[in-house]
Amino acid sequence: MAWTKNVLRVNLTAGTCTTEPLNMTWAREYLGQRGLATKYLVSEIDPAVDPLSPDNKLIFATGPLTGTMAATGGRYSVITKGPLTGAIACSNSGGYFGAELKFAGWDLLIFEGASPKPVYLLVTDGRAELVDATDLWGKTVWETEEHIKKAHLDPQIRVAAIGRAGENRVLYAAIVNDLHRAAGRSGVGAVMGSKNLKAVAVRGTRTDAYRLADPEAFFAATEAGKKALAANGVTGQGLPAFGTQVLMNVINELGALPTRNHREVQFEGAQAISAEAMKQKRPTDGKANLVTNGACFGCTIACGRISRMDPGHFSVKDKPRYHGASGGVEYEAAWALGAANGVSDLEALTYANFLCNEDGFDPISFGATVGAAMELYDLGVLTKEIVGFEMPFGSAEALVKVAELTASGEGFGQEIGLGSKRLCAKYGRPELSMTVKGQEFPAYDGRGLQGMGLAYATSNRGACHLRGYMVSPEVLGIPEKMEPQATEGKPAMLKAFQDLTAVVDSSGLCIFTTFAWGLSDIQPQIQAACEGDWSGDRLLTMGERIWNLERGFNLAAGLTCKDDNLPPRLLNEPAPTGPQKGAVSKLGEMLPEYYRVRGWTTEGVPTAETRARLGV
């Protein structure tokens, strides 16, 4: 029984906090975190709701392995209807906040309504109260965390907060915990801002918060899991030493690194923003960008990057608050802030990443939107008069300026804060938005890696690499090698990845474990932690159930098979260089087969038989 079996329901309109028992029927069908919170959400809101209205709900959810000794068992998710996409939004974060929430005695926090004034929720062992946050409105994430810790005289309080981006309804605003860990995608921070909820502060010390079903078996399973992570080349060596940035040069050489708003697939500056560059001493101050690696709660991989900027860099030379060590660029952020807009100044990328953490906005969607704006500028659609400054591809100065404006909600930053779909539509060039369902692509070109193109098109939360990471078979050969340009077998492989990912995202574990772990490593940990039957088959069926539940929500919200698509550039403009030269996405070949293996109609709707089989 690794659940606390407690749900905290916070009505922000009325200012009330009430406790209710966890729906254990649903917990046995959806496990926790992503799956369980999605079940609550779709059962409680109208799918057609305006995401930024009080009628939308916002759920913070832990998994049954959150806060346990399982390696990487510190995750939590935030589930809501996303303002960037109008689709289901589920963003997953690490750090220490999730485990603290579990130790305080809660599986789920459900926020409903909207507060008439800014508040934050203070959660301690079995207790919760709303606290006036009027003085915190307008403050950054970093200032908010410091203020709350000082106000309660407790440096061990864990804080998840929005910055000014969430307050200003930046449509890809994030919720940031532990200063630089984020529920980053799809605009969950904007929903929090729309509710006048500045932060959730948690302190938990309960040793009886949950009980493992079989502690001895759990100890054995988690120990075996840790040994497997240590013995694996990716999780035992590559990620600790280089972080996810280990991929920068690999993906570039493969010809799948989207560059300058996907005009190109290889970036001449990739080496300068790579993991290797982060370790090299700078000629300017003789120090390296990378200080050390970092780990989330319970993690034995430690892929996190901690960086310190050159204090003489133009972006921070007069700003001492950025001279200390903080969260450095991971691969997706380095790509979005760098290659996507042609900027190869690692220090400028690090500064922009600091701002994303400090004021809470997603570096992927932000960087990709800057890339779209730079293409509009290159074409003469945007001008210096509109933007307020010159914005050519490759300008580190423009990146820094627009990051500051997006953080503060001023000037052209307000337009960048709406994301590339709305930006490109406003200026009459919607085809230049590199998005699916309104969410910007991450760091892999859908022409260079055919399976990733299909993964983007079919992701329930818009373009995303973390819903079905086809990079594993297409680049790393995990669990088997699939050629990047092949299409055969990829729809079925993607379905398997999507379903397994839904299981991991519902457990409390980090998806990066799956570089080393298969279902046979994960299943014994869940089985030993949770009461009931958690066989591998049952878990995969649960993953499929979650995927179809999300799909059903999206269809009811008004999305259709037309939204399972890619921008015309990926379908029609061949990759110009590299090993994938000449490739365009073969989405049209793969999508009908994907619908078939999913048990959906040719219109992408789950059949009655599929729904009955899964119970959705």
Ligand code: SF4
């Ligand atoms: S692998 Fe990285 S992201 Fe995942 S839990 Fe560990 S440190 Fe956090």
